[in-house]
Amino acid sequence: MYPYKTHRCGANLAASLALLSLAACGPAKQAAPAPAAPQVSVITARRTSVPVSTELPGRTSAYLVAQVRARVDGIVQKRSFQEGADVKANQALYQIDPAPYRAALDSVLAARQKAEANLAAASSQAERYKVLIGGNAVSKQAYDNAVAAQGQAAADVAAARAAVASAGINLGYTSVASPITGRSSVSQVTQGAYVQASAATLLTTVQQIDPIYVDLNQPSIAGLQLRRDVASGQVKLNGAGQAKVTLTLEDGSQYPLAGTLQFNGVTVDPSTGSVTVRAIFPNPKYVLLPGMFVHARIEQGVNNQAFLVPVSGVSHNPQGQATAFVVGPDRKVVQRTLQAQDMAGGSWVVTAGLNEGDKVIVSGGQKVQAGMLVDASEAPNPVQPPPAPVPAPGAPAGPHSPAPAIVASK
Known part of the structure; x- marks a missing residue:
């Protein structure tokens, strides 16, 4: 019984050795290939x-802004423009009651005429005394008084003329005109409203928006x-x-x-x-x-x-x-x-x-x-540089140009 087992074990060992021998004689295992390098597209950087x-x-x-305000006291009689419409410079916008200012002008005109008459009389008297004093017909004091009266009358005429000019200006202020050309805004007063020069009552605003500023x-x-x-x-x-x-x-x-x-x-x-x-x-x-x-x-x-x-x-x-x-x-x-x-x-x-x-x-x-x-x-289509600014006709350009206001950054 024992010889049989020994023979069987020997046969198995021989078969195993044969298989190992065949495996040793087979082809060697090859290493895995390296991965290919990625394909990329590039551009060449150029200044x-x-x-x-x-x-x-x-x-x-707005390019120009004008606040139209009252410069005399009075009642607004009429508005002569459409809100939001374009108006011209010196175009009448409002009419303030001119009656009291016309009466004031008439009064100072009369005062000026009186002053001018007094000046004429004083001047004539001064001229007569100038002749008479040569023959000692009048005293030196009387002549001096006549000359002084002439000067005072001349001053009264000048004051009267200034009063006439002032009254005329106030009468002109009763017709409120636009100081600039532009577009009107909402009217702040209506007909019948009472406006005051001391409070500088705002009537409306006119803005010129062509051209226009951007801040x-x-x-x-x-x-x-x-x-x-x-x-x-x-x-x-x-x-x-x-x-x-x-x-x-x-x-x-x-x-x-x-x-x-x-x-x-x-x-x-x-x-x-x-x-x-x-x-x-x-x-x-x-x-x-x-x-x-x-x-x-x-x-x-x-x-x-x-x-x-x-x-x-x-x-x-x-x-x-x-x-x-x-x-x-x-x-x-x-x-x-x-x-x-x-x-x-x-x-x-x-x-x-x-x-x-x-x-x-x-x-x-x-x-x-x-x-x-x-x-x-x-890359097949490299980027193209943007166009450079074109100099204005007749304006200097280049590094020797006058330095403008610096605002831009890189």
Whole structure:
């Protein structure tokens, strides 16, 4: 019985050794192939000239505002205009009862005639005494009195003439005229109302709104940054009359007419840290009304050292900083932190963080990370630089132009 078991165990051992031998003689297992490098599209960063602009909020205000007030006391007899209608300069708006002022004028006219008659009599007497004193027919005292009476009569005539002029002015004030050409507002008084000169009763307001002002608020740091860029030569300012301003209205629509920059404030508001920037716009159709909220875009210079990067090539990290992936000469991806605060022509304007000739990833960046190897190909349609501001006819341009009010930032 024991020899049989030994023979069976030996047979099993031989079979196992045979299988191991066959396995050892088989082909070796091959390693898994390395993954292919991601395909990305890039653009080559090139410095270009980009208009320096800034967007500022603001409100419209009338070009001229005239508060029409009463300058004499009296009852309003008539209103001669339609509320909200356009009025011309010197057009009559109200009529205040002129009767008492016409009577006052007649009274001073009579007083002037009396004074002129007295002057004529005093002058004649002075002339006669002048002849008689030569023959000692009158005393020297009498002659002096006649000359003094003549001077007093002349002064009375001058006072009477001034009173006539004053009475005439007051009579003229009874017809209330518009001091400017513009659009009238609501009338504050009606026929039969009593107005007073001492209280300067407000009758109505006339506003000229063509052209119209737009008052903007600019952070003082923006002007400070632009001054630094100008001093370093990075930004070249346009001429004073070339700063183009465009408006976006409250409903998001674009105002069709461009405006011009008037001035930049010289005092910083301590409560807001901003300065006032004023622009002027033509308003022939009265689309803009005083008090409207608008956004203005001011183009005032050119940055010759900027890069334009498509929106697809720029992202933002959790800290809010703009970043981009750049492909290095060794095909490795490097992440750069950029300074990109403005947009132009649908692309980010990058002022720092890139170098001339950098390969910026604009497509396929979502599947790469810093340090990865990639296969890069040039994007077929690189971004085009936006048009630079066109100098106004006859206005100086270039770095030697007169320095305008500084409002824009990079």
